[in-house]
Amino acid sequence: MSLLVDLVLVVLILMAAVWTILVRDRRDAVIAFIVLGLLLSLVWMRLYAVDVALTEAAVGGGATGLVLLRACARLLPVEAEGRLPGPGTQIAAGLLSALAAAGLAAVVLHPPVPYPSLAALAAENIHTVGLGNPVTAVLLAYRSLDTLLEKVVLVLALIGVWALTPDAFWGGAPGSLRARHASGALDLLARVLPPFGVLVSIYLVWNGADHPGGTFQGGTVLAAMWLLVMMAGLRDPPGISLKLLRRLVVFGPAVFIAVGFAGIWMSGWFLSYPPDYAKPIIVAVEAALVLSIAVILGLLVAGPAAEPPKR
Amino acid sequence: MNLLLDSFTVVAVTAGLVFFLAGTVGLLRFPDALTRLHALTKADNLGLGLIVLGLLPQVPDVVSALKLIAIWVLVQFAGTSASQLIAQFVRRNEPGP
Numbered sequence: 001m002s003l004l005v006d007l008v009l010v011v012l013i014l015m016a017a018v019w020t021i022l023v024r025d026r027r028d029a030v031i032a033f034i035v036l037g038l039l040l041s042l043v044w045m046r047l048y049a050v051d052v053a054l055t056e057a058a059v060g061g062g063a064t065g066l067v068l069l070r071a072c073a074r075l076l077p078v079e080a081e082g083r084l085p086g087p088g089t090q091i092a093a094g095l096l097s098a099l100a101a102a103g104l105a106a107v108v109l110h111p112p113v114p115y116p117s118l119a120a121l122a123a124e125n126i127h128t129v130g131l132g133n134p135v136t137a138v139l140l141a142y143r144s145l146d147t148l149l150e151k152v153v154l155v156l157a158l159i160g161v162w163a164l165t166p167d168a169f170w171g172g173a174p175g176s177l178r179a180r181h182a183s184g185a186l187d188l189l190a191r192v193l194p195p196f197g198v199l200v201s202i203y204l205v206w207n208g209a210d211h212p213g214g215t216f217q218g219g220t221v222l223a224a225m226w227l228l229v230m231m232a233g234l235r236d237p238p239g240i241s242l243k244l245l246r247r248l249v250v251f252g253p254a255v256f257i258a259v260g261f262a263g264i265w266m267s268g269w270f271l272s273y274p275p276d277y278a279k280p281i282i283v284a285v286e287a288a289l290v291l292s293i294a295v296i297l298g299l300l301v302a303g304p305a306a307e308p309p310k311r
Numbered sequence: 312m313n314l315l316l317d318s319f320t321v322v323a324v325t326a327g328l329v330f331f332l333a334g335t336v337g338l339l340r341f342p343d344a345l346t347r348l349h350a351l352t353k354a355d356n357l358g359l360g361l362i363v364l365g366l367l368p369q370v371p372d373v374v375s376a377l378k379l380i381a382i383w384v385l386v387q388f389a390g391t392s393a394s395q396l397i398a399q400f401v402r403r404n405e406p407g408p
Contacts, residue, residue, distance in 0.1 A: 186396060
């Protein structure tokens with residue numbers, strides 16, 4: 001019975017993937033990609049990787065899809081619609097893709113025996129960081145340097161987007177995200193849903209210590225609430241020179257780095273936590289990161305400034 | 312007592328699935344966007360509602376039950392708003408009577 005479910009899922013995913021490639025319209029391709037992300041999150045659920053499933057649904061399907069949709073709307077219709085590349089290019093692209101797929105298949109289908117895994121070690125030492133969720137322990141304790149750099153990359157991505165701002169608009173606000181036609185339904189949704197979204201976001205982060213959930217999922221939900229408010233036109237995106245905004249962007253990574261250096265002083269290594277205080281420190285870092293992730297994701301979707309700064 | 316609760320779950324979840332099936336058939340078979348939306352919302356509201364209702368006797372504590380109900384309410388709210396938005400889009404783009 002569960003085999004049937006898995007087979008149906010696999011077929012649906014292949015269909016969504018092929019649809020993403022074959023469809024000619026950019027926006028349709030992005031919508032197909034969002035569907036693919038949601039289906040993939042179901043696969044992660046089937047593999048009992050609930051943390052990954054949550055991230056895939058929130059980031060892979062939701063946030064990335066929204067960024068791509070905005071990019072579609074922003075791009076000029078430069079591509080020659082309906083004109084296909086020559087047969088040589090098509091065959092070369094097909095062959096290279098097949099080669100990459102074959103390489104991946106070889107790796108996945110013939111893993112070394114015994115499979116190299118640190119899972120046992122991770123589970124064995126989890127008590128030293130005071131957490132119950134091994135995924136959070138890996139992300140914020142064992143491999144915290146990776147997580148720190150990942151957050152710094154987010155800040156760099158935002159700087160990259162802001163760098164696209166024309167000189168005249170520097171310091172101004174990104175273009176309004178407001179829907180072209182006012183809608184009572186959207187307005188109501190944007191007024192009623194955010195308190196619940198904020199609650200869900202806090203729940204995801206707090207719960208992430210011992211159960212599936214975590215910073216990135218919580219931050220994405222928070223960003224989604226902000227974007228909903230901006231799309232309903234209740235608030236417009238703030239100017240990118242706003243001091244508070246920029247401080248929020250770097251707040252999470254800055255706290256993380258400060259905790260890292262404090263680790264040298266308290267227990268001898270960069271980013272090491274004193275065992276007695278590991279959990280409170282990790283939760284504090286997560287709380288700071290959630291705010292930054294939410295603000296960065298919201299600003300990434302809003303895009304570069306599109307209005308001259310207000311004097 | 313357990314048998315009674317279990318049979319309630321089976322009946323309610325099955326009824327919910329029937330609504331999902333009907334909603335899907337409607338989505339595929341109905342002639343235009345508004346009637347298709349009508350079919351979809353039945354699956355969302357009644358289908359999910361009956362499944363949640365059916366699962367309630369199976370949860371270990373009150374908090375889990377409240378979470379299930381919260382999921383149903385949130386899906387209701389989001390689904391209704393999305394349907395409204397799609398319907399408004401359809402109405403704007405169709406030629407007036």
